[in-house]
Amino acid sequence: MSPTTLFGLCGAALVGIGLYGLLTDSRLLRKIIAFNLVGSGVFLLFGVIARRGAAAELFGDPVPQALVITGIVVAFSATALAVALLLRLHEAGGGATFDTPADEAGVKRPDP
Amino acid sequence: MSFELSYELLVGLLVLTAAAWSVAARDTYSATVGFVSYGLLIAIMWMQLQAFDVALAEVAIGSGLTGLLLLSAAARLRAAEARVTSRPPVMLRIVAALACTAVSVSIAATVLRLPESAPSLAGAAVGALPATGLGNPVNGVLMAFRAFDTLLEKVVLVLSLVGVWSLAPEPGWSGRPRLLHPFADDGVLRFLARTLPPIGLLFGAHLMWNGADEPGGAFQGATVLAAMWLLVLMAGLGEAPRIRERWLRVAVVAGPMTFITVGLAGIGVAGAFLAYPEPHAKSLILFVELPMMLTIALVLALLVAGPPEPTAGP
Numbered sequence: 001m002s003p004t005t006l007f008g009l010c011g012a013a014l015v016g017i018g019l020y021g022l023l024t025d026s027r028l029l030r031k032i033i034a035f036n037l038v039g040s041g042v043f044l045l046f047g048v049i050a051r052r053g054a055a056a057e058l059f060g061d062p063v064p065q066a067l068v069i070t071g072i073v074v075a076f077s078a079t080a081l082a083v084a085l086l087l088r089l090h091e092a093g094g095g096a097t098f099d100t101p102a103d104e105a106g107v108k109r110p111d112p
Numbered sequence: 113m114s115f116e117l118s119y120e121l122l123v124g125l126l127v128l129t130a131a132a133w134s135v136a137a138r139d140t141y142s143a144t145v146g147f148v149s150y151g152l153l154i155a156i157m158w159m160q161l162q163a164f165d166v167a168l169a170e171v172a173i174g175s176g177l178t179g180l181l182l183l184s185a186a187a188r189l190r191a192a193e194a195r196v197t198s199r200p201p202v203m204l205r206i207v208a209a210l211a212c213t214a215v216s217v218s219i220a221a222t223v224l225r226l227p228e229s230a231p232s233l234a235g236a237a238v239g240a241l242p243a244t245g246l247g248n249p250v251n252g253v254l255m256a257f258r259a260f261d262t263l264l265e266k267v268v269l270v271l272s273l274v275g276v277w278s279l280a281p282e283p284g285w286s287g288r289p290r291l292l293h294p295f296a297d298d299g300v301l302r303f304l305a306r307t308l309p310p311i312g313l314l315f316g317a318h319l320m321w322n323g324a325d326e327p328g329g330a331f332q333g334a335t336v337l338a339a340m341w342l343l344v345l346m347a348g349l350g351e352a353p354r355i356r357e358r359w360l361r362v363a364v365v366a367g368p369m370t371f372i373t374v375g376l377a378g379i380g381v382a383g384a385f386l387a388y389p390e391p392h393a394k395s396l397i398l399f400v401e402l403p404m405m406l407t408i409a410l411v412l413a414l415l416v417a418g419p420p421e422p423t424a425g426p
Contacts, residue, residue, distance in 0.1 A: 007157055009220050012219035012220040017212070019211075019212045024204070024205050029193070040150075052226065053231060053234055059162030061233055062233075066253035069165060069331060079178055080276060084279050084418055087185060087189075095195065097196055
């Protein structure tokens with residue numbers, strides 16, 4: 001197996017790991033981190049495709065590389081906006097999740 | 113197994129371990145620290161893939177600035193997160209794990225079945241590079257061949273800053289973002305905030321100027337500048353500007369506005385939006401990159417600093 005393929009498999013695993021965190025953790029900041037892992041895995045797949053496209057005395061195709069640089073900046077902007085939304089939710093009386101504070105602590109609400 | 117591949121295997125394992133840690137760690141603060149180390153490790157992977165420009169961007173933005181943003185959010189949410197004790201039912205976690213494995217396996221299968229002769233635009237990019245006067249093909253793609261993407265990305269940056277500011281409570285609009293580090297009085301932080309900025313400014317300018325021909329560029333340079341400014345703010349040696357200041361608003365849109373102006377001029381001079389007339393391509397690109405770097409540095413730092421907070425006094 002070539003190193004490039006190995007990194008491609010890593011990218012595939014990263015998408016899975018991130019997706020799992022996104023689905024199972026109710027804490028919103030953890031969801032943001034997990035989502036960044038998914039994005040990073042996708043970027044890595046771009047890197048693998050760029051490296052495979054090595055031609056014309058270059059070690060990689062510059063077009064996917066440039067797209068990834070743009071992607072990293074956009075991912076950062078989205079993360080900053082998501083974190084700001086989360087902190088505002090927290091200030092406005094919400095907890096660290098979308099649940100009510102009682103649900104967060106695992107307390108069963110009385111039936112209405 | 114060759115030494116080469118076992119080294120790459122080690123890097124891959126470390127990356128996956130850091131990623132798993134930032135998902136599985138109980139405490140969000142430790143998860144965030146895991147995410148920062150993940151960013152540094154994946155930059156090594158980018159080096160191995162010979163994508164040096166991406167490695168620089170990943171270290172500076174993906175790991176550095178995102179890390180700072182997440183760490184300060186984790187610190188502010190610590191008490192609220194400690195109250196979260198409920199976990200999703202085991203059954204749900206098993207189903208989620210199976211579904212995620214299926215996604216990973218299908219992507220892995222695609223990676224293994226990629227066509228032997230990979231499609232590439234490297235030849236086309238290198239062939240057209242002399243016309244731009246640049247020597248770094250990645251920067252040629254960013255600033256010339258796919259300049260539209262780069263322009264829109266600047267717009268995204270400005271829009272997300274507008275989004276973050278919009279979250280300020282009403283009195284915040286006359287205030288300024290606050291980013292005082294809890295250990296601001298610490299001698300080390302103040303010492304670094306006094307010593308590093310001159311070196312950082314020089315390094316940032318070097319990255320941008322050299323980006324024309326070597327790895328680097330306006331983004332990476334701007335991130336270094338943003339980091340230096342954030343360091344000064346966190347150490348309490350300076351204050352962020354009030355967001356209603358006119359110079360600040362002008363500086364925030366200066367980059368995209370210059371880019372759009374040069375792009376529109378391209379319609380008349382070179383026949384297409386964002387086209388550069390050939391003998392002046394490089395000087396025009398530098399003319400666009402300078403205000404762009406100022407805008408990126410400002411916006412990145414202000415995004416980390418967060419919404420403005422009400423301040424006492426006028």
